[in-house]
Amino acid sequence: MSDNKVTTSQRQTLPSAIGEPMVWLTGGSLVLCLLMIILLLGMVVYNGSVSFWPRPIERVTLESGEVFLGLAMDQDVHAETLATRTLYRVGNRDIGQESFRWVDDQDIVESEYPSNAMLLEREAWGVWLGIPESIFTIDDEGNEVQIATGSDQVFEQFNKLHRDARDAGKAISKLKDQDLGKINREIESLRLEVQQSEIESHRSGDSLFRFNWGTWGFSGVLVAICVGFFIRVRHLGTEIGSIHARKGKLTRFSLIVSAFMLLGAMWIASPWGDKALDEQQLQELREQVVIREAELLSEYELKLGQIRAMEETNDRLRIVIREPTTGEFAPTSQTLSDEPLHMQQIVRAVESNQLSTADRVGVYLSRWWEYLSANPREANTEGGVFPVIVGTILLTLLLTIFVTPMGVIAALYLREYAKQGFVTSMIRIAVNNLAGVPSIVYGVFGLGFFCYTVGQYVDTGPKVSDRVNPGTWWMMYIFIGLVIVIGYAVNLWGKPDPGKLPSQFNLRMKRATWIVWFSVLVLGVLLITKTPYFHGLFEARAEDGTPTFGARGMLWASLTLALLTLPVVIVATEEAIAAVPNSMREGSYGCGASKWQTMRRIVLPGALPGILTGGILAMARGAGEVAPLMLVGAVKLNQDLPISTEAPFIHADRSFMHLGFHIYDLGFQSPDSQAARPLVWTTTLLFLAVVFALNFSAIMIRSRVRARMAGQTI
């Protein structure tokens, strides 16, 4: 033994033990990763936040004698000649200029910053750069009355006049949206009501499908008998012997099922479900509607007249701002190029070269505020992104609300009820693989299944060719009841007696359970998809060719994303459930709790932080998805928010705008991509901020839950 002994000095020291080389490798790669992330964040934050900073207006005189006003945006150097050139934003698109131009620096004779230059951000046609000349209004006779002449006076007067004109303009558009919009919607709903009644009345033979009061009463008696029997046989099956116990349970269960099936039948074929009107009633309805419509229309005209008058007054205030190259002033519109701009068409005017730093900050903040709170203008390249933010947040919240219960329930079954074995591991592998399916695949599925299949079913019910006749359908209805009872029986006999090992018969029954429950599922789907009793919830609108749920929309988009993020929730929840110690479950069972009570009161609360983690991960993943959304609901422009103060408050059928899609749209689909480029960065920054805010609030909720669990505060 002592021969083999090696003293310390004799042992070699491996090179890998000297100086810890792995510290450098691992530390280095960490630093690299951090650098990349910091670079990414830094770039987005810098580029995103500078785009609203007001730049000085430069007056450039070229060798050719041409003079223009521009904002210097960028500079580059020619690789060989080393000549520099500058990119100017010149705006003034409505008089035919390109909004950006590159100018070689050697062509520039003179460049100065005139103090009276002004930048206008307008409702339409983008920015205008020019020198203000005058403000005037038009009196009742049509004469121009000068209010201010010369740049200095214009600057003095501008702010107050502009604010008043804008406020009046806002009030007018609010009136248009609210009052006129309300009348329009009412007329539309009246029209749909008539159409719905017509459709229902002309549906041939529908009343045959309905129970009459007699049948209904008969069914009611049957329900009462079932319930009565159930109360009578409550104590059935308490005698000794497994066959008695099982028979008792089965009897009680079949009575419950029968009662529910009868109640369901009463509801489906209820006499009051038939809304058919005869020809005379229809005529009456039409007449009522015509009268009401006439009332509404006259009200509409009245309102419109008022609005027109207000507009006319407000439009009298004009501003003349000339541009040096051609000497043209900013026109009211391209077709009315000889009329100076209305004051209220200006969103914001910036006297860039006169601003103090505080003024610049003011302009910067007001641009941010507009960006966050206004609707987009000019093919999304100007204005704000308010509907986009709302769409993104609502989508993310909805998807979290959908995915969390689904995932948690699935994980509960997998962990708590299912027998761990081959099948459960296969399901786990499949779920994990779902996480790796490309997201666009979910988009295609969402469009094909949710929008066009489920959505159309919701709108108009099953296709006519899919409907079976009522007799067949009721046969199926009774059959499914039978199969449910059979399934329960098979399940009952599939369980061994207490304290006994399962017999061959038990095992066979247990295997059969799956088949029976699966056929219940198939039958249930058939029952729903082939019913002759359901004609959709939005039949009249679908008849017009405007589907409600049968098209891309918020609901289907959030469901698609919920499906996409489901694996994340299932995996996280399963881990959290598995981490709840078994001694807790035993303790609960020992107190006489049932399996469900144990899950609800012990397992789920214990797993709640983990479940919330799953929800947060799902939210983070879902918020960042764009590809599937392009198929199932995100659109370039929809200013009708999916959420409103009118019932039903969340309009899940509407398409929506989404920040991720908005970035893509600005960057690649925009008619003026140069002008949109700074906004791409800003929108990216905003997207990051929104996702961060959502995650942060979810994490705050989780830490509060954790604190509660830890018993700090209850």
Next chain:
Amino acid sequence: MMSMDTDSPNSTTSSGSAQDTAQPVVRPVSYEPNRRGNEATYEVIEAIRRGETPAPTVHPEVDPSNAIINIEDFNLWYSETQAIHSVSMNISRGAVTALIGPSGCGKSTLLRSINRMNDLVEGVRVEGLIGLNGSPIYAPSVDVISLRKRLGMVFQKPNPFPMSIFENVVYPLRIDGERRKSVLEEACEKSLRAAAIWDEVKDRLKRSALGLSGGQQQRLCIARAIVADPEVLLLDEPCSALDPVATLKIEELISEISERYTVLIVTHNMQQAARVSDYTAFMYLGRLVEYGPTAKLFQTPALIETEHYVSGRFG
């Protein structure tokens, strides 16, 4: 948090040796001389080791007519392995019965068979009969949930739920759907008092139970087990995870609550069995060996094996 137990004067109970008795099951039997000086022969133990099931020695003081739980010819298998061999015994009403024996002798399994906690284990099969107040508990018509509500159980390791002390105690009432605050509060106080922990926790009922010391947690679990007034209290080595002082408190508590409840306790600790129980059953390898009044079993046992086991000379 532990201060509640450790601050009290350092009592010199010998219960600290509880863990020492947990020895490997099979080891060479050392044939020590019995008290008469003759060399002992472990006839019963030897028979059991050969796989036989000799009839247990039951002292006549055990009165079958006063039994709350009657176990008759009860066998239990974990898949293929038989863990309990034809055990028959009557647990007396209103008394404390201790189950002792070396590790793996099936005493915990027997205890957990009584509230059917073994149902949760895959592949368990039973034969024979266990009756609670005369009605068989393994009958198919028995609702295992309501059965467990009639039996309170306390586990080896304290397992308070991660909720407040109050919610822990009233858990069995909550799952029965009791919502009335006054009822819950009254029951909570009553059972916390019965479990001798009321004074320690009355000011922090709303705090998490996980902040209590081990001994307090175990007493809380006892409070939880008795809040619904069970017919029998099953204690599965309640002190094995506790320090000597906490053990002493639990033992005092068991003596107190035995005035109101029938208690069945599994223990590794001979002294504990001697101190708290009225009857003791000695089990070995799934068989009942000797069963009788504690005093008799510890002082004048019928079998030499029992005598040597309780005095620590074999086991």
